[in-house]
Amino acid sequence: MSESKLQRYLNNSNNKQFINKSFDDFRADLLSYANQYYSGQIIDFSESSLGGLFLDFASIVGDSLVYYSEQQFKELDYETATDFDNLTKFLKRANIKRSQSTPSSVEVTFLIEIPVAENLKINELKPNMQFVPVIQRGTILSSSNGINFTLTEDIDFSKDIKIEEGDINVSGNVISVFISKKGLCTSGFNVSESVSFTNASKGMFLSYELNNSNVTNIISVFDNENNEYLNVEYLSQSTVFKKNKINNDVYISTIPAIYKYIIEENYATGKTLIRFGNGEGKTLKDNVLVNPDDLILPLKNNDYFSRLDLDPNLLFESNTLGVSPRNKTVTVNYRYGGGISHNISEKSITNIESLKIIFPYSEEYDIDSTIKQNIINSLSVTNETKAKGGTDALSLNELKELIPIAMKSQQRILTYEDLIARLMSMPSDFGRIHKAVALDNQHINGIKDLYVICKNSQGIYENASDALKQNISNYLNEFRLIGYNINILDVPVYNFCINVKIKVDSNSNVDFVLFDVANKIFELMRFDSMQIGQSLDVNKIYSIIEKTKGVIHVLTKKENIIKSKNTNDNFFDFNANTNIFYNDNSFNPVMQYKEGMIYVPRAGIFELKYSTLDIKISV
16 A cells, blocks of 8 residues: 555654654554464455455554644643744743834933033133033934934933033133933833723732734833732732932832733733732731741740741742732723834934923022923934844744753852853943952952943943942842842953054155054954953054055064053143043053953953053054
8 A cells, every 4th residue: 555645744743753653653563463363254455355454544543643642742742832822832931022022222312501600711612500401301202204303311400511612702702512412211001001990809919911913011000009019920929129319329128019011922922911819908018928926826934846847938028929900990000012123223202202301400580481491492412323132023933942951041140151141131220340260269259340331422441339339239130149248349451552653664654654554453453342260462553454455564562562651641632622531440551461461460451441542553
């Protein structure tokens, strides 16, 4: 009998065998069995006989059962599973989230015209503080192709701003200045939805599916009694982080999560479901801590007692998993939308759709409404760089690849990688770390030294503020093990310059060659991407210079190419009309030179602070 279409299909489907039996195997076994036990009743088992028909029928039944058995085994493993419902269970078990498209982010420059301050020195430009505004987070901008971008942080024009000359009166005096500052914006559309839950849903875990797909951020969830519901990873989670602003510094604090919800994703439709707790909320005090006397009662009035095993979670036992919004109306504010199309080009964001602006420094003054409106009307926005980060929704196969990574992840800090990964996952609202490294303490075992460094708006390294260090401490404290102590320290920054003397070909333009050498060193060495503890590769600098067209020979020895810069080298640059400052730290390039590398001191980082001044090429 020729191989049937079904049998070929079954053979092609059985890529990974568990039972390892095919149609031919079943037929051979059945034929052997029939010849042994039924040779007296049926003699002919050829393909055209009745006996052959029975053998083929039984064999194909067995092969079909094997196929379905193989499929059931495959569905037990996420790597071989094909059923969508089963894959969804694997993804939920691994806590895979954010399967939808992601938004893009970009820094947008806000430019505004402000009257100048009075009684200024000659050639001094400074805005009048009573007219200086703060553009608040939530301000909505839009690009030329209709994509909205929302400001994620307040922009305070009282500090870290760029100042340019504005209008000049008939007397030749500057009467206004243009001040600018950048703010991080995220793409997406903000919407609000409301849902009313009935009184008949007592004890149930109520849920609501949002209307739009690709939800990127749930901004807030409130009920009609003004209770705020907090987003948690799981309903038994008892605390969350909260942002507090004190004196222009933002601090992290932990608060109890009584009203809470979790997010569930529909991998088929890309929509998001919010699921709430099931508690009544009438005896919140009793739901926080159990009565300690209940734990001590078995030990009372006993002269002796054995070792007592106690689950610490019993002390925090809760009767519910969050307060239910039963018989309430819940309003959800969220942002949705994303994808590759949101990675817009530079200078595309020019429109202001919804402006949130305040004048916090004008409380002592009575600002004229016309002046205030003129200041608001002068505001303009633009993105000097492309928006990045927007990606399309992940496919099912891409989600499957995330499962082993997610299953190995943990909500605690055990290794150096855990520590750095957790630090970098801290929301940027509480401060931004540019680089970090964790090292063993040199003096005490069991203590880790966490070195962190930031960058200011000019791209220059600076130490983390006390507020940022406090936020790091509060954030990491929720994930570290007892006894896992961490010191948060500043990264020592070592400024340097490159001073090289070369010999140029007589047929080449000397000025052009000198400029070309300096430009290639800056572009190819990428000093801005150097990591903490990374050495300076003098061999590479030397090679770049030698390979530059017009250079005959490098006259400076390798160990003398790098020079240290510190506060002793500070000066006033008359060409740029600014002060040049270097860090206090210094190093000895010759002593730290070895085989073409200059090694940075422990946990330090090299910085070429002023590229135009600190790369000196001469003949």
